[in-house]
Amino acid sequence: MTIGEGDGRRANKRGRASRESMLEAAIASLSTGDPAAVSGNRIARDIGATWGVVKYQFGDIDGLWAAVLRYTADKRGDLPAGITPDGTLAERVTALIQTMAVGLRRPESLAIETLRSALPREHAELERDYPQTAAELASWKPNWDRACERLFADLDLDPDKVRKVAALVPAAMRGITSERTLGTYGNLDDALDALIGGIVAYLAS
Numbered sequence: 001m002t003i004g005e006g007d008g009r010r011a012n013k014r015g016r017a018s019r020e021s022m023l024e025a026a027i028a029s030l031s032t033g034d035p036a037a038v039s040g041n042r043i044a045r046d047i048g049a050t051w052g053v054v055k056y057q058f059g060d061i062d063g064l065w066a067a068v069l070r071y072t073a074d075k076r077g078d079l080p081a082g083i084t085p086d087g088t089l090a091e092r093v094t095a096l097i098q099t100m101a102v103g104l105r106r107p108e109s110l111a112i113e114t115l116r117s118a119l120p121r122e123h124a125e126l127e128r129d130y131p132q133t134a135a136e137l138a139s140w141k142p143n144w145d146r147a148c149e150r151l152f153a154d155l156d157l158d159p160d161k162v163r164k165v166a167a168l169v170p171a172a173m174r175g176i177t178s179e180r181t182l183g184t185y186g187n188l189d190d191a192l193d194a195l196i197g198g199i200v201a202y203l204a205s
Contacts, residue, residue, distance in 0.1 A: 019057050022047050023071045026064065030111035038118035040064065065115060066132035072108040073140065089155055090200050096151065097196050100169065104177040113174075144170070157203050165199055 029037045029046040036042055040061045044051040058064040083095040103109060119133065120126040127134040148166035149159070176191055 019067075020071075022049065022054065022057060023068055026068050027072065027107055027111040030068070030114045031107035033110060033114050035114070035118060038115055062130045062132045065119075065130060066136045068111065068115065069133065069136040072112060073136075073143075075108060076103070083151060089152070089157075089204060090196075092151055092155075093199050093203070094196050096169065097173070097192055097199075100173045101176070101192060104173055105180075152203070161203055165203060168199070 025047040026043050029043055037046070040054065041051055043064065044054045047054065054064060058067050083099060084091050087095065116137075120129060123134070126137075145163060145166045148162060148169075152162050172195055176188055176195070179186065179191075180188055
């Protein structure tokens, strides 16, 4: 290996470390829930860099948001497919719901919610103004659907019901998580138990 090759590899390693550090800082800023955090200049300031440095790494604000979303997805891994692969139906559903209940309170999930709340709601507008971000978000549903299919693949369940459960779970869990965040007199553990029981009964019927 020549000196030049070694220097190039060290530079690439430093570049990857710098990029990852920026993404972690962006997630920390977004996870505060402050709507003002959804700003390129604000993120650059919180990162401790200039906007020019951020642009060098990510191209533009669309590239930054897409990278943040991809980074959070990579950290989640192949959930929920790897949860209790040999468990009963009830054990798998329970593990899925409990894992999401914890995961949705993590900084990465809070950052995603802050970012999504600031992005255009209409798909056409989102795809026009933030094409990379839109593509990343669009990839999540089929990936999630396939992961749910793999979670229950060996249990001989109705695939149409599995598909509907895959659509239900994220929405229901975000609602329960929102109630926990806002504060409620209701018993959210009861809500989780009812959700688990309902899903198990529906899939088993």
